[in-house]
Amino acid sequence: MNLFLLTLSLAVMSKFVAFSWVIGSVKTFFSAISVTGPLVVVFGGLPGGLLYLFLNLLCSVKKTLLFTQTGLPNLLAGCYWKGNSKFIKLALPIFAMAVFWYSTWGTSAAWYATLWLIPVLIELCGFNNLFSKALGATWIAHATGSILWLYFGKITADQWVLIMPIALIERFCLAILMVGMYKLIQAVCGYKIFGLLKNMQQGLKRVL
Numbered sequence: 064m065n066l067f068l069l070t071l072s073l074a075v076m077s078k079f080v081a082f083s084w085v086i087g088s089v090k091t092f093f094s095a096i097s098v099t100g101p102l103v104v105v106f107g108g109l110p111g112g113l114l115y116l117f118l119n120l121l122c123s124v125k126k127t128l129l130f131t132q133t134g135l136p137n138l139l140a141g142c143y144w145k146g147n148s149k150f151i152k153l154a155l156p157i158f159a160m161a162v163f164w165y166s167t168w169g170t171s172a173a174w175y176a177t178l179w180l181i182p183v184l185i186e187l188c189g190f191n192n193l194f195s196k197a198l199g200a201t202w203i204a205h206a207t208g209s210i211l212w213l214y215f216g217k218i219t220a221d222q223w224v225l226i227m228p229i230a231l232i233e234r235f236c237l238a239i240l241m242v243g244m245y246k247l248i249q250a251v252c253g254y255k256i257f258g259l260l261k262n263m264q265q266g267l268k269r270v271l
Contacts, residue, residue, distance in 0.1 A: 100138075101201070104138060105141055106248070139207050149186075159206040162213075163213060178227065181202045186199065197239075197241040
């Protein structure tokens with residue numbers, strides 16, 4: 064329970080820590096919640112994720128962009144990491160690809176949607192380590208968020224193609240940060256950090 068409460072608190076606060084603008088908008092930005100949001104589900108399960116979803120809507124920075132700020136991408140990302148649902152791990156990214164290709168820009172920027180094969184391949188290849196879970200989860204969030212932005216945002220076919228390499232680097236970095244945050248939260252709640260600090264303090268006393 065401590066793990067969940069700590070993660071939920073971090074997720075709510077990190078929503079206001081922006082680190083880059085979303086291409087195609089001057090009002091919407093990526094925030095640190097991309098790292099902490101999925102972990103709410105990992106530590107709190109689906110009930111915790113639904114509570115996070117409600118709080119996320121309540122704290123939406125831009126009410127006019129409510130559809131793109133639902134927190135749904137992070138909720139589904141957390142379900143990918145924690146659960147074993149074949150729908151989330153296989154059907155969802157494939158469905159997102161189909162929806163993208165069906166859209167106006169589907170043929171012009173078709174390669175963009177193939178990025179969402181990454182979580183599918185992770186599942187089919189049986190990768191189950193911490194980084195693989197985080198990487199697959201962040202691509203599920205990317206697929207869901209991209210579809211929401213496709214229909215409720217403004218972005219051209221050229222911009223979709225332009226951000227492909229950016230998305231690859233961005234998701235790889237987010238996966239690393241998610242693993243780091245996961246271990247940090249576990250360490251704090253397990254008092255490992257406090258024990259380490261105590262040992263360091265005792266070591267300093269011996270030296271001095």
